[in-house]
Amino acid sequence: MATSEALVPRRRGGLSRRRAITFYLLISPWLLGFILFTAGPMLFSFWISFQDYAIVNPPIWIGLQNYATLLEDPLVGVSLYNTLYYTILAVPLAMTTAMVLAMLLNQRFRGIALYRTIFYLPTIVPVVASTILWMWIYQPEWGLLNTALKMLGIPGPGWLNSEAWSKPALVLMAVWGSGGTMIIYLAGLQGVPEQLYEAASIDGATTWQRFWNVTIPMMTPTIFFTLVLGIIGSFQVFTVAFIATNGGPLDSTLFYMLYLFRNAFFFAKMGYASAMAWVLLVILLGLTAIQFAIAPRWVYYEGERRDTR
């Protein structure tokens, strides 16, 4: 980032004022969009969270009532638990899978592009299509998974129809879709300088030692980045559960965003849904802040390399 500022020559007087005006004119679409579609709606949402509001009637100020209800609402607790459960499993598993795939792809094999394509493909499939596909794979009697288990003589669980297996089933779908993270890791791996590996080899490091002492440290900035975004994304898991289970069975896949969606668009409780959204925003801000605070302990930035390119 530092290079960009260095590239822009500093000029003084009228010219720099003209350039400043040009800058603001050029970025005006984003700035306007930020005000109209992000900052404005956020403030509006915060205000709505103190109202009883169903759109058809004018909003009624009820103070902190929505937040008080939220604390006592058992389904908020259930949906937060489900979301946490899903995040704790899905994020690390998908990241590990992505790293394994990226390591495998970071080799000189013929036809490596084909394998890269295969691993990436699940992420470009429309979520609706892939969810319907997985519903068929998980179908207890005739689905691919239980058929395969049956051939091995193992009776398969009910997957999406089972309270115990519904969340792991959705986690598995997330792991199948880890190709996006894989490409990010692959790009990171190809940025690790070859000399580091050579130096490690000369020092007698084994493959495993090279992985732990060269690859992983050099990859920590990328891992950190995908962890932060992965958690934020995972806390908003919605579409798969909406289509595959609609929260069931027995609320076992009622995720936070699904419950928020129901409150907003089925029960028309706009104030309550807004309060829920703000609670989640605070939770995510807290989690992200903690991650940034812990980051210096494990994320390795090599001073000069950070700003190249």
Added chain:
Amino acid sequence: MRSAARPSLVVAGQRSVIRLAHLRRRVNSSAIYLALVALSVVFVLPFLWMVSTSLKANRQIFLFPPEWIPNPLIWENYPAIFTFAPFHLYTLNTLIITVATTFGSLLSCSLVAYGFARFEAPGSRILFMLLLSTMMLPSIVTLVPHFIIFTRLNWIDTFLPLIVPSYFASPFFVFLLRQFFLTLPRELEDAVAIDGGGVLATWWHVMLPLSKPALGTVAIFSFLGHWNDFVGPLIYLNSEEKYTISIGLRVFQQQHSVEWALLMAASTLMTLPCIVIFFFAQQHFVKGIALTGIKG
């Protein structure tokens, strides 16, 4: 362990060590290759199962063990989905939305990115940090207010809530294009400026032609993003003749919940354009992600 070995023995020993290392490397790389093949089979199997099921009649679906290549191949599921639901209409709607949003994204994001890449002003750094931080903002916070605003504007059941925001630049694409613009040499822009060309002329005649690969990446991401979008159309579109493919497929799934062959045919059809686009533009994906991913 030092022995007073004669030189020839030492050489022979070294040779066998080297041979052993070669052998180990070959065993290692075969193991890696095997793992690669095995994992790719696991990843691709769901797709094969989808296509296979879409070519089956009902009685073939419930065979044990399952047939991977259906005998006979039943093609009738594909025309059948069009008689059950107006998928041609859904496709047209989706195309209108995708093309309009992709055009809007390219236009607005390249302008904004040009500003951030080449111009400095009081507050420009802070604004860029703000732009980056909005990339992390969970969209859940703006879901309800957006719906209320668009309801007030009477935009419900039109394409406008899905299209208009893309004309106001999305942070991810701005970031991606800015990163690309920074890699371009400034000489050409200076030449245009000396010839009396304005900022917009430079943007149009220099930056955009030089940035075709990055613009291609943005176009593809934008296209796929809107082609696959589910939550937006779910909230804003009510009448069937306005449905996009993803909503149409969802309704189709609810109506034919156990007709797996039909559902798999519909899913295959919806997936096909994405896969075709991906195969034609693979490099764009990898480069685009590398451009933004590395920098974090």
